[in-house]
Amino acid sequence: xxxxxQNPLFLSMQEGKNYTxxxxxxxxxxxxxxxxxxxxKSLESLFVLLSNGAVKQEGRLMASLDTKARLSTLHxxxxxxxxxxxxxxxxxxxxxxxxxxxxxxxxxxx
Amino acid sequence: xxxxxxxxxxxxxxxxxxxxLQCAQDMxxxxxxxxxxxxxMGLRLIHYSVGAGITDQGExxxxxxxxxxxxxxxxxxxxxxxxxxxxxxxxxxxxxxxAYNEQFFGPGTRLTVL
Numbered sequence: 001x002x003x004x005x006q007n008p009l010f011l012s013m014q015e016g017k018n019y020t021x022x023x024x025x026x027x028x029x030x031x032x033x034x035x036x037x038x039x040x041k042s043l044e045s046l047f048v049l050l051s052n053g054a055v056k057q058e059g060r061l062m063a064s065l066d067t068k069a070r071l072s073t074l075h076x077x078x079x080x081x082x083x084x085x086x087x088x089x090x091x092x093x094x095x096x097x098x099x100x101x102x103x104x105x106x107x108x109x110x
Numbered sequence: 111x112x113x114x115x116x117x118x119x120x121x122x123x124x125x126x127x128x129x130x131l132q133c134a135q136d137m138x139x140x141x142x143x144x145x146x147x148x149x150x151m152g153l154r155l156i157h158y159s160v161g162a163g164i165t166d167q168g169e170x171x172x173x174x175x176x177x178x179x180x181x182x183x184x185x186x187x188x189x190x191x192x193x194x195x196x197x198x199x200x201x202x203x204x205x206x207x208x209a210y211n212e213q214f215f216g217p218g219t220r221l222t223v224l
Contacts, residue, residue: 009150031209042200043153043215050210088152090208096141096160097168098208100152 002026004091006101014109016078021104023072023089031092032072034063036085037103043088047074076106084108112136114216116201122222123191131186131219133201141204141211142184146170146197147218153200159184160207191223 003026013019023032030051035043047056049065049072056063060083062075072089086105090098117132135142143158145168155168159178173195175187184203188195199219204211 004152033208033212035215042217043202045212045214048212090153092208094209096158096166096207096209097155098143098213099169100145100154102150102152 002091002093002099004089004099004101006087006089006104008104009102010105010107012107012109013076013079015080018078019076021074021076021087021106023074023091023101025070025072025091025093025099027070027093028067029070029091029093030065030067031094032065033090033092033098034072034074035088035090037088038085046087079108081108081110114201114203114214116199116216116219118219119217120220122224123188124224125192127191129188129191131188131199131201131221133184133186133216134182135184135201135203135214136182137203137205137214138181139203139205139214140181141207141213142178143168143202143213144174144176144184144186145200145202146195147200148197156186156199188221193223195221196223197221 032049034046047063052067090100144156145153157176159165201216202213204213
């Protein structure tokens with residue numbers, strides 16, 4: 001079965017702290033996407049990770065992909081309130097479909 | 111470019127009614143897809159299309175029909191609405207399939223079935 005699991009599902013963190021969101025998937029893939037969704041809004045593409053060892057950074061967010069461990073991480077550095085949102089990873093398993101994780105709702109507390 | 115557009119933004123239906131959710135894109139993308147988003151379940155693929163005239167089922171296709179007569183449009187039809195179809199529906203498009211291309215999402219349609 002093609003599954004994508006994220007943890008944690010909910011995360012409250014203080015401004016200025018660091019944290020990591022994890023995305024595990026069930027079988028071989030080297031195509032992984034991270035999206036951000038603000039409440040009541042659509043999904044915004046953050047990162048596309050296309051190979052083992054890929055690392056991408058944008059501002060306070062950094063994403064990496066380890067295809068051997070079937071794991072991607074989204075690391076948040078020195079969190080600020082504007083990063084409060086729900087973050088989704090999505091995996092392509094070599095077909096014409098994307099399978100999404102359940103999302104991580106991140107709340108940054110002042 | 112308007113990107114991916116969806117209409118309506120909100121819709122309330124009674125059980126048994128039918129309706130069509132519209133999706134259009136102006137980026138000449140070959141690949142289009144429909145997802146539903148339910149609390150705690152992420153996004154689940156309903157149907158997708160790799161080009162005009164070609165459609166296929168996703169993870170949760172029952173109760174929905176699609177067609178793709180043009181590159182630009184990919185409507186989603188609810189044949190006989192049920193309360194279980196209450197959800198937020200997103201349309202997405204990309205140049206090719208998700209193996210190599212990031213998808214761009216529309217603003218969503220919030221559907222309530224009473």
